[in-house]
Amino acid sequence: MNVSFTLFRLQAQDSLRMKMNARLKEIDRMIAEDEDVIRANERLTEARESDHSAESLLKDMAAQVQEKKLKRELTHSKLFSGKVRSPKELQDLQAETQALDRTIAKLEDEQLQAMLAHEETMEAVRQAEANLQKVLDQKASQNSLLLGEKHKIEAEIPKVDAQRQALREQLDPEVFSVYRALLKSKGGRAVADVHEDTCSACGVTLPPADIQAARLPNVIATCKNCGRILYKS
Numbered sequence: 359m360n361v362s363f364t365l366f367r368l369q370a371q372d373s374l375r376m377k378m379n380a381r382l383k384e385i386d387r388m389i390a391e392d393e394d395v396i397r398a399n400e401r402l403t404e405a406r407e408s409d410h411s412a413e414s415l416l417k418d419m420a421a422q423v424q425e426k427k428l429k430r431e432l433t434h435s436k437l438f439s440g441k442v443r444s445p446k447e448l449q450d451l452q453a454e455t456q457a458l459d460r461t462i463a464k465l466e467d468e469q470l471q472a473m474l475a476h477e478e479t480m481e482a483v484r485q486a487e488a489n490l491q492k493v494l495d496q497k498a499s500q501n502s503l504l505l506g507e508k509h510k511i512e513a514e515i516p517k518v519d520a521q522r523q524a525l526r527e528q529l530d531p532e533v534f535s536v537y538r539a540l541l542k543s544k545g546g547r548a549v550a551d552v553h554e555d556t557c558s559a560c561g562v563t564l565p566p567a568d569i570q571a572a573r574l575p576n577v578i579a580t581c582k583n584c585g586r587i588l589y590k591s
């Protein structure tokens with residue numbers, strides 16, 4: 359049995375397993391956070407608030423117009439009631455009617471503007487609602503893809519773990535703990551294969567004796583430069 363080859367294969371399975379873990383975490387995070395939905399909801403809330411303001415302004419304008427019209431009607435009927443005879447008083451009433459006419463015309467202009475503004479805010483609400491629905495639909499299909507990937511990875515895990523266990527059982531416990539310690543201290547790469555007489559991890563040129571040792575079964579040769587276990591195919 360070639361120990362360094364077993365370690366090399368174990369490392370491949372271990373890194374695969376680490377990648378799977380990282381991807382699962384990433385998928386969970388992507389599903390949990392729905393910033394797009396939050397933002398679309400916020401926009402809809404803002405649009406509704408603007409619409410409520412526009413609507414109450416419009417109601418207020420209508421009430422003002424109504425009030426002035428009523429007042430003008432009263433003034434008008436007083437003017438033609440025949441009860442008021444003093445020319446001064448009649449003149450005042452006439453002036454008041456004219457003033458009310460001008461006020462009403464001005465208010466009606468403002469009412470029209472308010473109506474147009476309200477139409478715009480209603481349209482903005484409709485658009486914000488449609489946008490939210492679009493984002494929710496996108497999120498749902500995105501999530502179903504992510505969930506599919508998650509289930510696939512989860513189904514793979516027992517197979518990878520079984521292979522890791524089988525390889526581990528071939529190793530001396532002491533060798534295994536050396537490997538685990540190196541895996542931790544060397545950024546997930548405890549075993550380096552010899553490539554063109556150099557250590558593939560740190561790139562240093564290896565002395566022939568170390569390359570020779572890396573080939574031997576049951577011998578653990580290490581790179582003098584980076585300390586990793588050497589493996590030569």
Ligand SMILES: [Zn+2]
Pocket residue numbers: 550557558559560561562581582583584585586
């Ligand atoms: Zn090295």
